[in-house]
Amino acid sequence: MNDPTTIRRLYGRRQGHKLRAGQAALVEELLPEVAVPESGPLDARTLFGDDRPLEFEIGFGAGEHLAAQAEANPGRGFIGCEPFLNGVVGALGHLRDRNLGNVRLHMGDALTVLERLPDASLDRVYLLHPDPWPKARHAKRRMVNPGPLDLIAAKLKTGGEFRLGTDDPTYCRWAMMVMNGRRDFVWQARTPADFLTRPADWPETRYERKARRQGHEVWYFRYLRA
Numbered sequence: 001m002n003d004p005t006t007i008r009r010l011y012g013r014r015q016g017h018k019l020r021a022g023q024a025a026l027v028e029e030l031l032p033e034v035a036v037p038e039s040g041p042l043d044a045r046t047l048f049g050d051d052r053p054l055e056f057e058i059g060f061g062a063g064e065h066l067a068a069q070a071e072a073n074p075g076r077g078f079i080g081c082e083p084f085l086n087g088v089v090g091a092l093g094h095l096r097d098r099n100l101g102n103v104r105l106h107m108g109d110a111l112t113v114l115e116r117l118p119d120a121s122l123d124r125v126y127l128l129h130p131d132p133w134p135k136a137r138h139a140k141r142r143m144v145n146p147g148p149l150d151l152i153a154a155k156l157k158t159g160g161e162f163r164l165g166t167d168d169p170t171y172c173r174w175a176m177m178v179m180n181g182r183r184d185f186v187w188q189a190r191t192p193a194d195f196l197t198r199p200a201d202w203p204e205t206r207y208e209r210k211a212r213r214q215g216h217e218v219w220y221f222r223y224l225r226a
C-alpha cells in the first residue's frame, strides 16, 4: 500500500495497566487458540473450517461490539484487530464468558491482516470511533484516508457494508468529505435520522457510551461497496 497521503504506522498505547493473574492467563491460554495465524493464507475456511460470511472490525477497543455481533450472528465469522493489550484482554473475556467460537483476534495493526485476506472476501467492515487525530498536521494518521479505504474497498464484496461511527466533529466532517469523493462506496443515508440514530443491529461501543455521557453527538455512517 504505497499511498503518500496516508501514514502507515501504529500510534497510541500498546499497554495500559498491568494485567491481573486471571487476565494474563487469558492471554497465555485463550489468545493462542483464537489468534489469527501469523502467516499463510487467510480465508473463512482456514480460520473457521467452512465458507461462512466474514466480518472484520478495525480497532475493537475492549471488544463489546465485536462480541455482541458475534453472539447475534453465530453463522458468521468475525475477525477483530486491536493493538492495545488491555483491549484484547477485554475481548478475550467476552469470548470466554459468552462461549463464542466464531471470533478470531489479532493483537496489532488491522491493515496487515486485511492485506492478507482475499479480495472481495468480506461482508462487512467496522471502523468504530477511530482515533480522531484532530490536528490538521496529523490528518494523515487517520484511518479514513485513501490507503486504508482502498484496502477496505478491495476486501469487501460488492454489496458488502462499511460501517463507520464517530463522535468527533472534525472526523465526521473529514469522513464525509473523503467518503463523498469516492465512487466505490455508496452512502446509505436518505435523511439525517439515518446517520444520527444508531441502527438496531449496531451495538454500542465503550467510546460511544463515553461520548454520549459527555453530551457529544454520535454519527453512524453506513456505506455499501459499489
Ligand SMILES: C[S@@+](CC[C@H](N)C(=O)[O-])C[C@H]1O[C@@H](n2cnc3c(N)ncnc32)[C@H](O)[C@@H]1O
Binding pocket: 010, 011, 012, 058, 059, 060, 061, 062, 081, 082, 083, 084, 087, 108, 109, 110, 111, 127, 128, 129, 130, 131, 205, 206, 207, 208
Ligand atoms: C478511540 S478507540 C475506539 C475503540 C472502540 N472501537 C470503541 O468504539 O470503543 C480507537 C482504537 O483503535 C485502535 N487502533 C488504532 N490504530 C489501529 C490499527 N492500525 N489497527 C487496529 N486498531 C487500531 C486503538 O488502539 C484504539 O483502541
